[in-house]
Amino acid sequence: MPTRQQPPAGAVAAGVPGIDEVEATLVEHYPRLVRLAYLTLPASLGRHRRVLVAHSTVQRALPRAHRSQRTPRLPAQRGTEASAYLWVRTRVLRAALRHELRPRWWPARAGGSAVRWPGLPLVVGLRLFPSAGGAEELALDQALSALAAPARAAFALTVLEGLSDQEVLALLKEAGAADPEEALWSAARLRRAGDGRTESLLRSAEFDPCAVQTRPTDLLRRRQRARSIATGAAFVVIAAAVVTVSDEAARDAGPVTATDAGNVALARALDPELLEHAPRDEWADTSRIDFSVWPARGDRVNDTALLERALRAWARPDTELRVSATADTAKVPPAKPPRLLFAGEWDGAAVVLLHEGERVVRYAEPVSGDGPAALDFARTDNADVTTAAALVVNRTASGARYLLAPWIAETTTRDLLAPDSPARDLEVSADGVTAVVPSPAPGGSCSSWPVLQLRSSERIVENHAFLVTDLGDLAPVHLTHTPPPSSGAPARQPREATGGPALTGWARGACLLATLRGSGVRAVNNWTYAEQELPDKGGRAAWVCTRADTWRGRGRVLVQFQPPAGAVTAPGAVVAEAKDSAACSRFGQHVLAGTHWRSPSGRWFLLAAGSRAVTRISASGAVTAGAAGPTLAVPAPRDAQVKLSGRMRGGEGLSALGG
Structure with a gap:
């Protein structure tokens, strides 16, 4: 004001x-x-x-x-x-x-x-x-x-x-x-x-x-541009030739110095002796629960040579190094000495995990020396007790091995496609590294979907269990669930997907997670935003909005129509999709979607459902119809082209997701 x-x-x-x-x-x-x-x-x-x-x-x-x-x-x-x-x-x-x-x-x-x-x-x-x-x-x-x-x-x-x-x-x-x-x-x-x-x-x-x-810009690219300018100027200014150094010579120049790195700050950031180490129990005495309070663990945290190779690869990747990064993740060298999270050997690889600002970096090299090293970058800004709960140490043909956060007190695994099966204990080493957890099949088959069920220490929160799953990035993805609306009740908030109804809901949508693999997803929420009685005694259907939020803030939305099915794992039909949308989030609480459905008697219907604030749904085009309330069901040809719109309590209009 x-x-x-x-x-x-x-x-x-x-x-x-x-x-x-x-x-x-x-x-x-x-x-x-x-x-x-x-x-x-x-x-x-x-x-x-x-x-x-x-x-x-x-x-x-x-x-x-x-x-x-x-x-x-x-x-x-x-x-x-x-x-x-x-x-x-x-x-x-x-x-x-x-x-x-x-x-x-x-x-x-x-x-x-x-x-x-x-x-x-x-x-x-x-x-x-x-x-x-x-x-x-x-x-x-x-x-x-x-x-x-x-x-x-x-x-x-x-x-x-x-x-x-x-x-x-x-x-x-x-x-x-x-x-x-x-x-x-x-x-x-x-x-x-x-x-x-x-x-x-x-x-x-x-x-x-x-x-x-x-933060600095791309220092390596900037150095290359400077060298190009210096090379051109050498024809005019002879002294410029003295400071023009090739990339190949720089790689063999030995330890990184202030002159080599371009400035003192970068030289300090690449010095293994200056790596930051969090106190072992800092996570229990701070309100900030994320990667910044992970202590350094592993049997090679004092291996200066390994740490120096990891930092040199980060600052000056050679052509043989395999480099990957999640979307919108900077691959520039660190601006200050990063924090050491882990250095150790597992499955024939020496692995180093580093945390710097908004990123986690994983360096891995074969212990045998046979084969290229790998460098992986991932965004982790604004991580919390669930999204900073684990990091991938190594992947093998049989699955992934994780380093758990120091606040994880209990570790089990379960299959999302077997919601009634109990969770199984998972072995964890003294350094916090798990046994190999099977990864979801990368191909078209979806016969199981393994997840980690973790429980936080009571030193930070009581009775807090949650699910995470591997979608191909360094940090596993947090899975949550929002139950269907209750009559007269306020809008519900996402909650942990460890209870019976949440696990049953995820059983029908777990295989959709495969479409999100490798896209930098941070968390996925399943929101049952409406339930509908189907015509012709078709039973009760659920309308589910699955929202995937990425580390860079953008979201992807899939709306499923789930009619009654004989199998608890029967997938629903994806009837609407949107990218870079606020739909199904706190700032997009209103949603409307529709589909065509064939009843048990063989008749085709146009179905639509909106979230709890929708008071009327209208259809226009090949079918003209309307219904009071958050659902609509009218007879319609299978391929009828219609446009759906809704009206909410305050009088505002609402368009169907995906048009």
Whole structure:
């Protein structure tokens, strides 16, 4: 809400304020304006470029004026100050909105016109990004990225600037936004989904481009470019030839030094003697339960030669090294000495696990020396007690071996396709390494789906058991379950999938997990969002939304229709799918989907079901029909092309997932 230091909201004042007034306004309200620009700019820019463009957009809001046009600086009246802020805010908003309409390489200016190549701020050799928030901030960021720029602007103006709907509409029109009414409606829908938490989330460090963290750019690529420039300059400046060193010579140069690494910080990061080690029991005395509190374990934690080879491979991978990374995971060298999690031998391989910032890195080399080494990168930012519970040490033809978090007190395995079978004990070494756990079959067959059932130590949480499964990445995936809605009850939250109903629900959807293999998935939730009595005495069906959240914040959604079946493991039919969507998350709590179904009598029906807030479903096209409530069932030809829409309690419309 506006305060004494914040000019009041309202429409844009007529006329252009003096340049001194604009400059004073920019200085006083700079963080506020930059945050507005950052939220309006598209997420496709990437966090680094988005930060720079937000700052540039605000700085370019200062109009050009000849020095002679400046007036003596005098204390401004309150009305003048407010008018200057409103004028600047409109100028910033117009530039941020127009940025989405330009090609990615085209520079933007606050006035909206095409300008010269962007100037300040200019950052070379560093990547900037706001501090990472928690799961709620990631979900909100993903939901915002799915909106159009005017809707993002409307959301920020309503939540952070405290503007009324009429003021937002007027400001969006003044800034040249397309369809301001639609933008305002989309923003209101997202705001309602936030349960009153949106303002605190938007004001968190996740969305503050003025409080940023830094990381280096790709140091190896940067060095290669520098060498290319130095080689060309050698024809003019003979001294440049002295400092031009080939990559092959660098690989044989011996220990990494400050000169070789390019700077002292990198040299320190690659020194095995400086690797960080967490105290063995730190995990039990901190509120942060993630990879940062894992102690170093394994029988080769003091093998300096092995650790140095792992760090050298990380900083300077050769052509024989097999390198892999989950999506959007940087493969650059560490910015500081990483934390050692594990170094030991298993299954004929020497393995090193390292944690640095938002990544876990696994280095593995054959003990026999016969064959190439491997280097794997995985994102692990914002990990918690469940998603930081285990890491893959090694994979063999028979399965995977895991290093467990120090807070895991009990380890068992079970088969998702045998929900009634009891969990089986799993052997764990003194260093926390499990026996080999069979991996789900990578091919088309799906006769079993092994999972780990882990229980946390009572030193951090009581009676907390949870499931994780291997989907091909370094960190196994956390599986959860949301039960069906109850009449009159509030929306339910995901819970651990260890109870009977959760295991029975996962038995019918486990084989869908194969489609998510190797895509950097962090957690998967099965949400039974509706149940429906089928016509012609067809029994009771379930509508299940399976949502996979990745480490990079994006999500993939699969909606299954599960009619009654003779086998507890009979898979449902996938009737809708969406990628990079907030559907079936906290910021996408409303869902609608439909399918064609053949009844036991042989008749075909159009079926549809919505989540608990849906009060009416309508069908148009080849079939025109409607039904009150969250489900619909009408006779329809098998191939009838229809469009489904829903209406919710507040009167808002809802489109079917996937169209």
